[in-house]
Amino acid sequence: MGWGEFFAxxxxxxxxxxxxxxxxxxxxxxxxxAQTVRPQLIFKHSTRCSISSMALERFEREWDSGTVxxxxxxxxxxxxxxxxxxxxxxxxxxxxxxxxxxxxGEVMHVxxxxxxxxxxxxxxxxxx
Numbered sequence: 001m002g003w004g005e006f007f008a009x010x011x012x013x014x015x016x017x018x019x020x021x022x023x024x025x026x027x028x029x030x031x032x033x034a035q036t037v038r039p040q041l042i043f044k045h046s047t048r049c050s051i052s053s054m055a056l057e058r059f060e061r062e063w064d065s066g067t068v069x070x071x072x073x074x075x076x077x078x079x080x081x082x083x084x085x086x087x088x089x090x091x092x093x094x095x096x097x098x099x100x101x102x103x104x105g106e107v108m109h110v111x112x113x114x115x116x117x118x119x120x121x122x123x124x125x126x127x128x
Contacts, residue, residue, distance in 0.1 A: 016065035019043075022072040023079055031072060032089055034105030039069040039125055043116075044083055044098040046076045052097035055116045059099070062118035067125060069101075101125070 022028070022042060031040045043059065046052040063071075076083050076096055087094040090102070095112035101121055102108065109124040111117065 017060045017063045017071060019071050019073040022074040022082060025082055025085055027072075028082060028085055028089070031070075032102055032105055036102070036104060039101055039103045039108070040072065041069050041121065042072045042074055042086060042098075042100045042102070044074045044076055044086070044094070044096055044100075046096045048077060049096065051113060055097040055113060059116055059118045064118070064122060067118075067122050069121075069125065 022031070030036065031042065043056065045056055074082060074086070083094055086092070086100065090100060090107050092098075092100055092107060092110050097116060098110070098112040099116045099121070100107060100110050101124060109121060111120065
């Protein structure tokens with residue numbers, strides 16, 4: 001399955017999660033902007049990794065559609081340059097799978113592998 005097909009399936013198959021595809025460096029400027037008030041979540045995902053797929057599916061099952069945030073899905077196989085830019089600009093060492101939460105240009109939360117949890121993100125956003 002190609003990235004376009006995968007992304008189309010993700011948009012259709014998850015009733016309470018609406019992913020935006022992060023596939024251009026210019027999008028990263030907006031996501032990491034200090035002007036951004038709404039929380040931005042970047043999920044670094046490898047479409048060939050079963051651990052990444054399990055983390056993504058668990059996150060989607062847990063996600064509360066009432067949580068105010070923009071969710072960005074980054075395909076590491078096709079956009080490693082963007083992943084590298086995320087690591088460089090946030091100071092967060094690259095891992096896969098990885099979830100990074102940014103608000104107002106500041107990293108609020110980072111998790112990888114089995115530590116990725118929508119419930120934990122909701123707690124962080126509520127506390128922040």
